[in-house]
Amino acid sequence: MYLERINEPADLRALDHDELDALAGEIRDFIVAAVSETGGHLGSNLGAVELSLALHRVFDSPTDAIMWDTGHQAYVHKLVTGRRTQFEQLRQEGGLSGYPSREESRHDHIENSHASTVLSYAYGMAVARDTGTDDHRHIVAVIGDGAMTGGMAYEAINNLGHGKRRVIIVLNDNGRSYAPTVSNLAANVQGADEHEAHPSFTDRVTDKLSHALTDIRLNPVYVRRQRRLEDFLASLPAVGPQAEKAVEGFKAGVREFLQPPSFFEALGVRYTGPVDGHNIDELEQAFHNAIELSAEGPIVVHVLTQKGRGYSPAEDDDEKHLHDAPVFDPMTGPPKAVPTGYTQAFAEGVIKAAERDDRIVAITAAMPGPTGLLPFQEHFPKRFFDVGIAEQHAVAGAAGMAMGGLRPFVAIYSTFLSRAWDQVVYDVALHRLPVVFCLDRAGITGPDGASHHGVYDMALLSKVPGMRVLAPSSAQELHQMIDDAATLSDDGPVVIRYPRGSARQVADDQVGSGLSARQVQAGDGTLCILAVGRMLEFAEKAAAALAESGIDTTVWDVRSCAPLDPAMITDAATHRAIVTVEDGVRDGGIGMMIADQVGAIAPAVPVASLGTPTQFIPHGDPKTIMARLGLDTDGIVLAARAVLDPDV
Numbered sequence: 085m086y087l088e089r090i091n092e093p094a095d096l097r098a099l100d101h102d103e104l105d106a107l108a109g110e111i112r113d114f115i116v117a118a119v120s121e122t123g124g125h126l127g128s129n130l131g132a133v134e135l136s137l138a139l140h141r142v143f144d145s146p147t148d149a150i151m152w153d154t155g156h157q158a159y160v161h162k163l164v165t166g167r168r169t170q171f172e173q174l175r176q177e178g179g180l181s182g183y184p185s186r187e188e189s190r191h192d193h194i195e196n197s198h199a200s201t202v203l204s205y206a207y208g209m210a211v212a213r214d215t216g217t218d219d220h221r222h223i224v225a226v227i228g229d230g231a232m233t234g235g236m237a238y239e240a241i242n243n244l245g246h247g248k249r250r251v252i253i254v255l256n257d258n259g260r261s262y263a264p265t266v267s268n269l270a271a272n273v274q275g276a277d278e279h280e281a282h283p284s285f286t287d288r289v290t291d292k293l294s295h296a297l298t299d300i301r302l303n304p305v306y307v308r309r310q311r312r313l314e315d316f317l318a319s320l321p322a323v324g325p326q327a328e329k330a331v332e333g334f335k336a337g338v339r340e341f342l343q344p345p346s347f348f349e350a351l352g353v354r355y356t357g358p359v360d361g362h363n364i365d366e367l368e369q370a371f372h373n374a375i376e377l378s379a380e381g382p383i384v385v386h387v388l389t390q391k392g393r394g395y396s397p398a399e400d401d402d403e404k405h406l407h408d409a410p411v412f413d414p415m416t417g418p419p420k421a422v423p424t425g426y427t428q429a430f431a432e433g434v435i436k437a438a439e440r441d442d443r444i445v446a447i448t449a450a451m452p453g454p455t456g457l458l459p460f461q462e463h464f465p466k467r468f469f470d471v472g473i474a475e476q477h478a479v480a481g482a483a484g485m486a487m488g489g490l491r492p493f494v495a496i497y498s499t500f501l502s503r504a505w506d507q508v509v510y511d512v513a514l515h516r517l518p519v520v521f522c523l524d525r526a527g528i529t530g531p532d533g534a535s536h537h538g539v540y541d542m543a544l545l546s547k548v549p550g551m552r553v554l555a556p557s558s559a560q561e562l563h564q565m566i567d568d569a570a571t572l573s574d575d576g577p578v579v580i581r582y583p584r585g586s587a588r589q590v591a592d593d594q595v596g597s598g599l600s601a602r603q604v605q606a607g608d609g610t611l612c613i614l615a616v617g618r619m620l621e622f623a624e625k626a627a628a629a630l631a632e633s634g635i636d637t638t639v640w641d642v643r644s645c646a647p648l649d650p651a652m653i654t655d656a657a658t659h660r661a662i663v664t665v666e667d668g669v670r671d672g673g674i675g676m677m678i679a680d681q682v683g684a685i686a687p688a689v690p691v692a693s694l695g696t697p698t699q700f701i702p703h704g705d706p707k708t709i710m711a712r713l714g715l716d717t718d719g720i721v722l723a724a725r726a727v728l729d730p731d732v
């Protein structure tokens with residue numbers, strides 16, 4: 085067993101390549117076993133095994149910074165940097181994070197799980213390094229082909245190229261985000277046409293021509309000779325410049341013939357590849373050469389990997405190569421991922437809406453499966469758009485579609501809509517465009533940690549002029565809200581936000597409509613609980629618990645967070661005390677808006693607002709996190725008793 089001997093990257097350098105290949109096999113078995121126990125990211129990590137080993141053999145982390153875009157593919161990095169024994173607690177409360185964590189290790193840098201950021205970090209760290217005089221450490225940024233479809237990546241590439249920053253970019257191209265990436269970069273580089281845009285892994289690696297070219301272009305001996313020839317020619321009087329031009333022209337002709345200059349080189353970033361991402365020897369050679377060539381400026385090493393490599397249930401999963409997986413039986417692999425709960429309700433509802441209105445189109449930012457849009461794509465292939473990991477473009481694109489007479493439904497996780505805040509406000513709302521935002525994973529999501537909880541959407545979006553913000557308390561309410569949004573959007577944008585996981589099922593008479601709140605039960609005027617979305621279920625249970633001690637509670641399902649229903653505000657203001665509860669940030673949240681409006685008509689009525697704190701909330705089990713924050717039945721009961729009898 086080699087894995088047990090690896091406690092830090094230096095231990096990798098004692099192994100020969102046969103031992104490294106054996107270690108890679110052990111690591112794959114370890115990751116499958118670990119993820120099968122706790123759930124987590126699988127396909128991406130299985131594809132990054134050899135890449136991670138080669139990086140940690142060639143570069144000297146943490147002196148050299150090895151940074152991972154998105155970070156979901158950093159399990160091997162964690163394994164070889166001393167955290168093997170912590171994987172039993174992967175993504176558990178207080179356990180190992182599923183992403184790099186600065187608290188866990190000096191080898192970790194970026195904790196944010198939002199994609200397409202790593203090149204900007206690399207740029208910034210290179211600038212900081214270069215302000216010093218003797219700092220020669222390497223800045224290595226690993227970015228996936230999916231993350232490369234995010235606009236930020238191009239902003240950074242542009243700056244890196246023009247700034248000639250000494251950064252090594254490792255483009256980990258497995259041809260996929262969840263779905264196949266918009267274009268397979270390897271094919272694009274060689275100008276292959278569309279039908280080759282997603283060649284098999286083997287095809288992608290065995291293109292010997294570009295392979296051979298890589299050797300030439302990467303080999304520093306070739307580069308040094310080329311430079312000596314250029315210097316010699318330039319030194320020749322008279323004929324020198326012409327001869328030099330002739331050599332340049334010849335080289336350009338060779339390059340043009342063999343391989344069109346890549347996108348990267350057009351921006352001043354040297355490109356080389358593709359390299360076989362599962363051949364450690366080849367990877368190490370490529371990285372050593374890149375170190376030499378990076379003296380002149382940034383270089384991309386294009387690495388081809390296979391998502392899910394080495395575990396057939398992942399290799400054979402056409403939808404997402406087991407990008408992530410729940411707890412599962414490693415012998416058989418997890419069952420096929422199908423939408424459940426609110427995601428399933430959205431998947432069904434948006435199809436029904438589109439059947440009724442042919443203006444309706446659906447947009448995803450590289451997450452057709454997790455957002456529930458795969459069935460929509462099957463029903464309406466020409467009305468479905470996957471724009472890549474490009475939320476800003478998705479939203480501004482939706483604005484364009486709406487201006488053109490379409491009715492776009494934009495399906496984006498709550499947390500990822502943060503990326504497109506500017507476009508939501510000034511491209512959609514400013515023009516009062518009929519765009520419907522369907523935000524899955526709103527509220528506390530759990531295992532993916534601080535940058536995945538969807539806790540800001542209500543507080544922020546309720547402040548956008550003309551924006552309607554709806555929060556369903558059941559699957560049936562979500563269906564209703566999708567129907568209503570299709571017409572409400574005549575007057576401008578609508579947001580529907582709903583949580584990860586199971587959805588409450590209710591009878592048709594327990595569903596509201598439009599922008600009205602729904603009174604679930606009427607009390608005797610003592611206490612009024614106003615609940616947002618999934619919190620209604622806890623509010624009803626709290627009311628039942630309070631009834632046992634003689635407190636007769638009114639309960640409202642808020643439904644429309646913006647605008648708030650005036651009838652609900654007026655009724656709440658007639659009570660002795662009010663509790664509001666939402667699974668979003670309390671500061672500036674819906675509860676505070678309710679308190680503000682009640683205060684305007686009944687300033688003496690106390691309002692206790694429950695919500696998430698203005699803090700980053702670490703990963704863990706969502707129910708445990710919500711209980712800890714008082715966002716459950718007991719928390720509501722406690723708040724009710726306190727607001728009724730503050731002296732108790």
Ligand SMILES: Cc1ncc(C[n+]2csc(CCOP(=O)(O)OP(=O)(O)O)c2C)c(N)n1
Pocket residue numbers: 128154156157197198199200227228229230231232256258260261262391407449450451473475500503
């Ligand atoms: C801004 C943003 N949008 C969406 C996601 C969700 N997401 C996580 S990983 C992933 C796919 C990443 O693809 P790639 O960069 O190619 O990495 P791979 O999983 O293929 O290794 C997506 C869309 C995200 N993390 N950040």
Ligand SMILES: CC(=O)[C@@H](O)[C@H](O)COP(=O)(O)O
Pocket residue numbers: 154156197408454525529532584
């Ligand atoms: C990094 C990544 O893939 C995230 O988008 C996350 O893992 C999604 O998790 P769920 O789809 O399980 O909410």
Ligand SMILES: [Mg+2]
Pocket residue numbers: 228229230231256257258259260261
């Ligand atoms: Mg990928």
